[in-house]
Amino acid sequence: MLQIGGVSDIPIHTLDSAFIQNFDEHLLTWINPKLGRAMNRNSANKNHSKFKAILSIAMRKKLINSHPYESFKLKRIKPHSDFLIDQEIMKITSFRFDNLSLEITRDYLLFSLWAGGLRMSDLKELKTHNIFEEDGFYFLHIAGQEKTENSVHTPLLPCAVAIYKKYKKYQDETGFILPRLTQQKLNEYLKTVGDLAGVHKKMTHKIARHSFGTSICSRNGVPRHITATWMGHVVQKRTTDIYAQVTREEALFWLRKLYVIYNRPEFV
Numbered sequence: 001m002l003q004i005g006g007v008s009d010i011p012i013h014t015l016d017s018a019f020i021q022n023f024d025e026h027l028l029t030w031i032n033p034k035l036g037r038a039m040n041r042n043s044a045n046k047n048h049s050k051f052k053a054i055l056s057i058a059m060r061k062k063l064i065n066s067h068p069y070e071s072f073k074l075k076r077i078k079p080h081s082d083f084l085i086d087q088e089i090m091k092i093t094s095f096r097f098d099n100l101s102l103e104i105t106r107d108y109l110l111f112s113l114w115a116g117g118l119r120m121s122d123l124k125e126l127k128t129h130n131i132f133e134e135d136g137f138y139f140l141h142i143a144g145q146e147k148t149e150n151s152v153h154t155p156l157l158p159c160a161v162a163i164y165k166k167y168k169k170y171q172d173e174t175g176f177i178l179p180r181l182t183q184q185k186l187n188e189y190l191k192t193v194g195d196l197a198g199v200h201k202k203m204t205h206k207i208a209r210h211s212f213g214t215s216i217c218s219r220n221g222v223p224r225h226i227t228a229t230w231m232g233h234v235v236q237k238r239t240t241d242i243y244a245q246v247t248r249e250e251a252l253f254w255l256r257k258l259y260v261i262y263n264r265p266e267f268v
Helices: 017-029 041-060 086-094 100-113 158-166 168-174 183-197 206-220 224-231 239-243 248-262
Strands: 002-004 008-010 131-134 137-142 152-155
Touching: 017 041, 086 100, 086 183, 086 206, 100 158, 100 183, 100 206, 137 158, 137 248, 152 224, 158 248, 206 224, 206 248, 224 248
Parallel strands: none
Antiparallel strands: 002 008, 131 137, 137 152
């Protein structure tokens, strides 16, 4: 028996492609009372993937004779990768929040943006031993990112350094760089942060990563292989990429250039 929405039990052997189609329509139209909206296509696809996996197990155990998903094709939409421009970054940086949770949320966003576009999954686990000084600059090093397992060695630009020093007392007590927040809460608060600061874009933590790669690096001429290294990517799309090794001197050259651009009050 299969329970749907806590309402009724449906015999699993009765499921067919028509049921899957109705399930798809339900996912895209049901309004989540907490969020006040329905889920998007990609979120619906995640639910389909989990349900499909369960039905695949049922097939292997011969609980059903045919797979309901055989004639149902998932529609995939490439997500739009938005980013913040310098003026929007300055708005978020300069706005003074009277709510501690919103202030911490803003610091999560900005720390990630100014520290190689660090992913939330890595940022929330970042500890003081991941930060060190070298050549007069602060760097963070992670032996293996949660998503890709690639190591990352990236500089902290001025705003990230300021945020790092801001939470020293918390770091001494817990070892973590920033106060703990779940990704769900963070993304909920980020919408409010954007609204209050006057930034009218879809605000999720991912925007920090896209902003670092686009606004901070690409638009300031940072070579692609250096950007990739700072973001923890492995990029070998062309033969020349294989030989584009990042030297210490080259990385420091571009780091100093970015410091000149962004070590200003409106960005810190």
